Amino acid sequence: MSTEVKQRSSLELTLRRLFADRAGLVSMVFIILLIAVAVGADGIAALTGHSAVAQFLTTGLTPTGLPVPPNGEFLFGTDQLGRDVLIRLAHGARISLAIGVVASLLAAAIGITIGLVAGYFGGWIDVVLGRLMDLVMSIPVLLCMLSLVAVFGPSLALSLTVIVFFSWTTMGRVIRGQVLSLKEREFVLASRSMGAGHFSIMVNDILPNLGAPIIIYTTMMVPTSIIFEATLSFLGLGIVPPAPSWGGMLAEAANNSIYMFAWWLVLFPGLALLFTTLSFNILGDALRDALDPASMRHKRPRKKRQAAGAAS
Template structure:
């Protein structure tokens, strides 16, 4: 009988979990804005993946300079055409090829830095919220200290000391990204630690690490997924800002921020609009798509918030005008 009961319970749990996942995907598919945003993100990812193929088809390297065919006799970049589909920059380099390779840098930095920042935020937030007391006070003051440090001033100091590099960009982005999420996680953990299932685990002799990992952490899945997704565009913008200011990716490695910096030098965007329009549009669409997808994931994973917002906006029938 016990074996049958265990099998029935495990099958019931599997059905519930599968049903919950199917409901989440169904809600997400019904959100047209999220589906469009997901399509844009997939296109950007595809662009980054096929960057070497684009270079092979066009016959242009991302750092190769075509001063004879890529620049006019007066030294002005050539506009979009048959030879250069999205035009060239001030050195005669193919903008399309550099855009594709720049997508690799932006996605790599955005995703990698966001995951690292989320991991640090979860560790700090769960530890501070569960233990409380002096541990909470120390970690909360550390979070306040990180959030009070000026971003650009710290980046300038680090670049002056160590020089610009990809790893330094990731480290700076992670350093400034984990603190806000850690505050949210801490508040969630404080609320969860007062629940009956946590008290029951303590009474059964479970240790703090077991309670944090087995009981509390699974209940933080929704905020972790949502905040990590919405942190990716922030990391991409941070990387573009650092590269634009000359503190990020080292030239001639292409990056969207570096391409915007090239367009602003000597006011080239006044005569070569594609130099700022192409990377600027890619940066705008990518960050907007990740933000919209993050909102869609939040509503799909936690539909109560969306239903509550719609209910408050909907006026009850028969309500008198005030």
């Protein structure tokens, strides 16, 4: 009797390893739900009859003018202006995810391009681009943002530009290191000997072999961009009120120490930031393990490794 061996593609094996990671699966589900909330923020507002900027001065504030705690009408309570915290959180998720994803993609594209060129050509090009990365990393972020806000005023576009400008260097360094090792591999030397041009080698031979680190580091750049945006908004340098932002909501709660009387104004935006950044980081780790099975060996429990060794 002969047994047929079924071959599985690398994509299928990667997905099997990814879905076998429980923490990664939970984080993926949370991110999907968060995206659904962000996309459906207007629908949630329509269901509740509340908007992100509507002030409910009668039902949303106590007789003494304080925010009302979570109740049947306002599930997450209200803020100091009588606005629905749940609706503002949902619209804030849209801003945070949009900035996090867009900024990460733009920063990754810049970092990939510069790292690829620096690592492939080497020499003075590598030196110049390497010093450019060092220069960007040495610029004080807050001082730069304060100067730009003083000139142009706070805005979403300015926040996005600053986040991208200070985020691409991480990807650039990673890609440069990978290219330095890949450009001396046999398949690259074979393409070069067959007369392939520099651009063709970089795009067709080297870039496809950088898929795993690009996916992993881009995913891990998203929570950094979200925290970056929240920090800028908290300091008054990001999203312009009354547009909702998680960092801006925390800043509003900190003003006049209103959080001492309304704990929910700090709790819900803080938890949103915590679980969002944690989920993206866990997903990045899960993607790393799924795309690089060798990285999972050190994670197996000692007893399982011993049992596997004894079985072999």
